[in-house]
Amino acid sequence: MGKCINDIQDEIIEEFELFEDWMDKYEHIVEMGKKLPVIDPAMKTEDRLIDGCQSQVWLAAHLSDGKVFYTADSDAIITRGMVSLLIRVFSGHTPDEIANAELYMVDRIGLTSHLSPTRSNGLLSMIKRMKTYAKAHLT
Amino acid sequence: MKTNIVTYAPNAPIWQAYRNDFSILDRDVNNKPLAYLDNAASSQKPNKVIKAIVDYYEQMNANVHRGVHTLSQLSTDAFEEARKTVQFFINASSEREIVFTKGTTNAINLVAYSFGRTEIHPGDEVLISALEHHSNIVPWQMICQDKGAKLKVLPINEQGELCLDQLPSLINKKTRIVAISHVSNSLGTINPIRQIIDMAHQQDIPVLIDGAQAVPHLSVDVQALDCDFYCFSGHKMLAPTGIGVLYGKDKWLNKLTPFEGGGEMIKSVGFEHTTYNDIPFKFEAGTPHIEGVLGLAKAIEYMLDIGLKSIKAREMYLYQLAYERLAAIPGFKMIGTAKEKAPVLSFLIDNLHPYDIGVLLDKQGVAVRTGHHCTQPVMHFFNIPGTIRASFSFYNNEDDILQLDAALQKAIKLLS
Numbered sequence A: 001m002g003k004c005i006n007d008i009q010d011e012i013i014e015e016f017e018l019f020e021d022w023m024d025k026y027e028h029i030v031e032m033g034k035k036l037p038v039i040d041p042a043m044k045t046e047d048r049l050i051d052g053c054q055s056q057v058w059l060a061a062h063l064s065d066g067k068v069f070y071t072a073d074s075d076a077i078i079t080r081g082m083v084s085l086l087i088r089v090f091s092g093h094t095p096d097e098i099a100n101a102e103l104y105m106v107d108r109i110g111l112t113s114h115l116s117p118t119r120s121n122g123l124l125s126m127i128k129r130m131k132t133y134a135k136a137h138l139t
Numbered sequence B: 001m002k003t004n005i006v007t008y009a010p011n012a013p014i015w016q017a018y019r020n021d022f023s024i025l026d027r028d029v030n031n032k033p034l035a036y037l038d039n040a041a042s043s044q045k046p047n048k049v050i051k052a053i054v055d056y057y058e059q060m061n062a063n064v065h066r067g068v069h070t071l072s073q074l075s076t077d078a079f080e081e082a083r084k085t086v087q088f089f090i091n092a093s094s095e096r097e098i099v100f101t102k103g104t105t106n107a108i109n110l111v112a113y114s115f116g117r118t119e120i121h122p123g124d125e126v127l128i129s130a131l132e133h134h135s136n137i138v139p140w141q142m143i144c145q146d147k148g149a150k151l152k153v154l155p156i157n158e159q160g161e162l163c164l165d166q167l168p169s170l171i172n173k174k175t176r177i178v179a180i181s182h183v184s185n186s187l188g189t190i191n192p193i194r195q196i197i198d199m200a201h202q203q204d205i206p207v208l209i210d211g212a213q214a215v216p217h218l219s220v221d222v223q224a225l226d227c228d229f230y231c232f233s234g235h236k237m238l239a240p241t242g243i244g245v246l247y248g249k250d251k252w253l254n255k256l257t258p259f260e261g262g263g264e265m266i267k268s269v270g271f272e273h274t275t276y277n278d279i280p281f282k283f284e285a286g287t288p289h290i291e292g293v294l295g296l297a298k299a300i301e302y303m304l305d306i307g308l309k310s311i312k313a314r315e316m317y318l319y320q321l322a323y324e325r326l327a328a329i330p331g332f333k334m335i336g337t338a339k340e341k342a343p344v345l346s347f348l349i350d351n352l353h354p355y356d357i358g359v360l361l362d363k364q365g366v367a368v369r370t371g372h373h374c375t376q377p378v379m380h381f382f383n384i385p386g387t388i389r390a391s392f393s394f395y396n397n398e399d400d401i402l403q404l405d406a407a408l409q410k411a412i413k414l415l416s
Helices: A005-017 A022-035 A077-090 A095-100 A123-136 B014-019 B047-060 B070-090 B104-119 B138-147 B164-170 B193-201 B250-255 B290-306 B308-327 B354-362 B376-382 B398-415
Strands: A049-051 A056-064 A067-074 B098-101 B125-129 B150-154 B175-181 B207-210 B229-233 B244-248 B266-269 B274-276 B332-334 B344-349 B369-371 B387-391
Touching: A005 A022, A005 A077, A022 A077, A022 B354, A022 B398, A049 A123, A056 A123, A067 A077, A067 A123, A077 A123, A077 B354, A095 A123, B047 B070, B047 B290, B070 B098, B070 B244, B070 B290, B098 B104, B104 B138, B104 B175, B104 B207, B104 B229, B104 B244, B125 B138, B138 B150, B150 B164, B164 B193, B175 B193, B193 B207, B244 B250, B290 B308, B308 B332, B308 B344, B308 B398, B354 B369, B354 B387, B354 B398
Parallel strands: B125 B150, B125 B175, B175 B207, B207 B229
Antiparallel strands: A049 A056, A056 A067, B098 B244, B229 B244, B266 B274, B332 B344, B344 B387, B369 B387
């Protein structure tokens, strides 16, 4: 049995508590962005694209053994870092867990501004799409 | 009204005094001093403009052109005096040619709709350029679609300049109007609009100029330009948001039918027939943005007091200073290298995404614009996702530029 969604969120919050200033925090996000596996360019299709005004996000999802797995990418590295965090939280859980999860970690690590509609980096729509996919596969 | 006696040196101490008129520049952002370099998106407002708005509400608030009571008279006088101020500012031949709008976008839509309704027919053409802001593309696209007309586009070159040599082949008997920006918002290119207007007029084609990015930096004379329409916004030139101007030649404003119907724009209304008011009121349906108009007039007075020549020299000095510092950063690439430029510096650093840079600059108190700047066709032309755009106003100073430079270097280090 893997960790539940909230355990992962708490783990991330703890991780971010170590950073003393914004530079360290963003360095960590950029690192995560770099480590996120690059997705096959062929997967970057129009239907997987979330076109933010500032950066673009591609999101793909599939169901395996009753669990949802997400892969995603972005053209901006900070957005990729954020994408990587969201995948870490949601990927590998059941549609029911994802659909009912409350995403509190972003606020707690002080990155809420990245999810504001005005930032328009595509992340807000990405979360919505992650949830929608889960809801569509509820058993 | 345009000639000031003193011309200030671009680095004279007086500029600090002008900067002090902008209280917002004293605030911190993310615990850092604010370096506001997003002036092409919207300028800050001097205290005199803010005070003009407050004074209006505290001393004369009443609807204009309506009542015989004292306050209504006061506000009407101030409102119409403001129209004169705008007339002098752009040297229109009459205040009747000054229509107050919500902004440049609203002004362009007004012309596209009113002009398009009677002057554009199936098979006709509208000519714009590849440099245009979305607001000088989409309204024309809409009217062309409605009318079965075609939108033609004057291309740009690698420097971000209009390919003027292609203009003769794009203007023909089917062309009904040419709509071109005076200054490009994303690249800062100053377009040779005088030449374009002349070439269009040789074939009796009217020209609309989108002047949103020009009025904050350049002295505009609509009679010397001989343009048929000139549109601009208040908020980019120290005035409040929600107020803009459409200048239209008397003959055109008289000829065109109104954009919107309502109060204020009529002479008499019956259920069978309505007669319209004279220009400019015919195009100003409903209660206008009175405090916006008064704020705009105050902003113009403020700019003229400093002197447009001094402002221009100051801004180009800051632009040049920023360019020299940033150009020394490895990987710096300026987008838009036109010979004639406004103080707008659009650039990229290697393959770093503008969004990433923008986020990290913001963390360091530096406000710039990142992205496509509402000019997606320009970004497609250069095959880039967007740019980082630092744009300067006379109230910026050397420290703002040093802060931008340092913050940018820090961002690059973090991202590389």
